[in-house]
Amino acid sequence: MTQPVMSKPLVMLVAALALPVPALAQADSTKPPPPDLIPQLVARLDLERYKATIKGLTRFGDRRQGTDRNRAAVDWIEAQLRSYGCSDVLRLKYDYQPPAPRTAGGNPPPRDTSRASGGGRYRGIRARTGVNTDSLKQPDARLRALDTPPSVAGEREEVYCTKIGTTHADEMYIVGGHMDGIGWGEAANDDGSGTALVMELARVFSAPDVHTDRSIRFVLWNNEESGLNGSRAYVEQRRALQGSKEEPKWLGMIQHDMMLFDHGMPRADGTLAAVQRPEADVNIEFQSSSKFAAEAQQLAWVFHAANEKYATDYPASVGSHMTNTDSAPFQDVVPAISLRENERGTQIGAGWDPNWHQPTDLYTTYNDADFRLGLNAAQTTLAALAGLVGATIK
Ligand SMILES: [Zn+2]
Secondary structure, three states: OOOOOOOHHHHHHHHHOOOOHHHHHHHHOOOOOOOOOHHHHHOOOOHHHHHHHHHHHHOOOOOOOOOHHHHHHHHHHHHHHHHHOOEEEEEEEEEEOOOOOOOOOOOOOOOOOOEOOOOOEOOOOOOOOOOOOOHHHOOOHHHHHHOOOOOOOEEEEEEEEEEOOOOEEEEEEEEEEEOOOOOOOOOHHHHHHHHHHHHHHHHHHOOOOEEOOEEEEEEEEOOOOOOOHHHHHHHHHHHHHEOOOOEOEEEEEEEEOOOOOOOOOOOOOOOOOOOOOOOOOEEEEOEOOOOOHHHHHHHHHHHHHHHHHHOOOOOEEEEOEOOOOOOHHHOOOOOEEEEEOOOOOOOHHHOOOOOOOOOOOOHHHOOHHHHHHHHHHHHHHHHHHHHHHOOEEO
16 A cells, blocks of 8 residues: 555654654645644753853862762752652662773783774874873862862762653653763863753753653763763663663663864864854764664754754754764664764864863853854754654643
8 A cells, every 4th residue: 555645764764763653644634734833942942041050060070970079969950850840850879880990911902093983084183182180280279179089989879850751651762961070170061061951951841831742761871981881770770671660661862972162173283273163063973883773873864854943053963973972872772872062983082172071171161152052952952852752832
């Protein structure tokens, strides 16, 4: 039987993304289409609110995992989520024991430094990258003192909440960012910017007049910087619970990690442009070697289309080398993508962000052109999700 409304690829796309097919199939009826409510939802995001949420997170310094300042930040995030009216605010608990330090005799296996992490290929000029471990490189004595207590091994917690769907509450998208940081700064960009984005989305979707067919879980991962331990713990503890009352079935996972800074490629002397480049973009990545590569790519293009239609300032680009963030533990279980200021492997890995894991990752380092890139990423995910979960305003 022929399908009069949808082409076969579209049907497959819709099936893969669990979009409600009947809703699309009704598009050819004589009734006018319902008004597009997504612009109203997107308008509920606001640059000053986004900045204030990032600033709130930077009050806890680098929020390094296993410290009091990290636990205080988790408490603050939880209080914010509750104030937004987000449902079922819960914590995932796990134990973290850092790996034993490498012994002097055991040389690490040689690494191919010509290939970027995630499988991409470096082009052009590369600048130095690394993690700052020198407290004295933080000139602000107050912040240096705040960031000083070291991480202690043991129990960890990370907080999440859920927008509960009205017709398919048992299916959900997982939307995440990591709240821990390193480097003797304030982790404003890495990853205060992604954490604030997820919190702002939780606020918009939790408004009493917003309804969704499917559910959305907002998760603020801990222990990303130590090796994705918080997201791995979530996958380990909850993967098998899918379909039970406790854990809706996972439809996809969307991660946000470093959303602010796209000043372009380093110059030959290793320096960067002082301001956001006008052609800055939101980089949406999937991993081409993952088990769900085809579905993840389709999901990435849904986000790209949402950006084109609804984001106010900056465009999006799709790439195939998602790596080194909390979507990785999900990538062989469900379609998973990440949103970032730059490609993680070929660009961040080539020194495009000089504040990455450095004492300069401070709220005051960034200006409105930078914060606006993060806001555009928020608009992109909000709009894409609103379509995927069937959001309405009543
Ligand atoms: Zn990060």
